[in-house]
Amino acid sequence: MAVTSLSQEEMDAVLYDCREGDLDFLKEVFTEMVPALLLPTIRDENTLSTPIHMAAANGHLEVLQYLLSLVDRDTAVELANAKNDSGNTPLHWACYRGHLKIVQLLVEEFGADVYAKNSSSHDALFEAEHNGQTEVENWLLLKFAVEEEVSVDESGENTKITYTPGNESYAVDKEMPKNINALRQTQGSVDDVEKKTESLTLE
Numbered sequence: 001m002a003v004t005s006l007s008q009e010e011m012d013a014v015l016y017d018c019r020e021g022d023l024d025f026l027k028e029v030f031t032e033m034v035p036a037l038l039l040p041t042i043r044d045e046n047t048l049s050t051p052i053h054m055a056a057a058n059g060h061l062e063v064l065q066y067l068l069s070l071v072d073r074d075t076a077v078e079l080a081n082a083k084n085d086s087g088n089t090p091l092h093w094a095c096y097r098g099h100l101k102i103v104q105l106l107v108e109e110f111g112a113d114v115y116a117k118n119s120s121s122h123d124a125l126f127e128a129e130h131n132g133q134t135e136v137e138n139w140l141l142l143k144f145a146v147e148e149e150v151s152v153d154e155s156g157e158n159t160k161i162t163y164t165p166g167n168e169s170y171a172v173d174k175e176m177p178k179n180i181n182a183l184r185q186t187q188g189s190v191d192d193v194e195k196k197t198e199s200l201t202l203e
Contacts, residue, residue, distance in 0.1 A: 003035060010034075011042045018051040018067070021060035026067070036070035040079060049084040056090035056106065059099040064090075068110060080110035087118035095124040095140070098133035103140070114144055 006014075014034070017026050030036055042051055055064040068076040083089055091112040094102040103124075106112035114124050122130075125144075128137040 003033070003038070006034065006038060006042065008045050012044070014042050014051055015044055015049070015054055018054035018060070018063055019058055021055070021058060021063050023060075023063050023066060026063060030070055039067065039070055040075060044084075047084050047086070050079060050082050050090070052079045052082065052090045053084060053088070053093055056099065056102050057093035057097055059094075059097065059102060061099075061101050061105065064102060064105060077111050080106050080112045081116065083116075083118070087120075089113070089116055089118075089124075091116070091124045092118055092122070092127050095128040095133060095136050096131050098128070098131070098136050100136050100139060103136050107143075114140060 014026070014029060017029070030039075039051065043049065051067055052064065055067060068079065071079065080091070081089055089112065091103065091106050091114065094106060107114060112124075117123050125137065125140045127133075128140060
């Protein structure tokens, strides 16, 4: 009889193996016991974290690659961007822990949203920056930052990147008031035209 759902205890076992990076056992589980289509249903009962969260947070690159290969492309992208109860995605956790290869995989292969914010309004760059994960921070800045706000100094032993803190990851947010005002002005112009049109008499 085909397995159509998992108990919380069974989900917890899978989550544990993902956290520990037990790739061999996970392959056995998803080959012989659990259909791959059930992967998206597996979450921690309290935190709502997924197997992808667990593998990403603990730097298990091969486990992450394997898990995401079990499902179709669209589902893999959804899992790479899934949020737990705190609004954290697997990318938030990978940046927080400084796992650069995990970050690169999630972003470049599965479209993880670098600008997604958790319940504290922190994005992935913030987590890297404020937890001293310089390698991840530099990679994100070079890939996504607003160019004129970033300078790269390679004259010393270490590459030094300077920027206005937070401006890069919140560039879209900063433009929002300007866009709203422009929209209001446009609306005002439309309203004026409508009022003038009302007084016109067609002959």
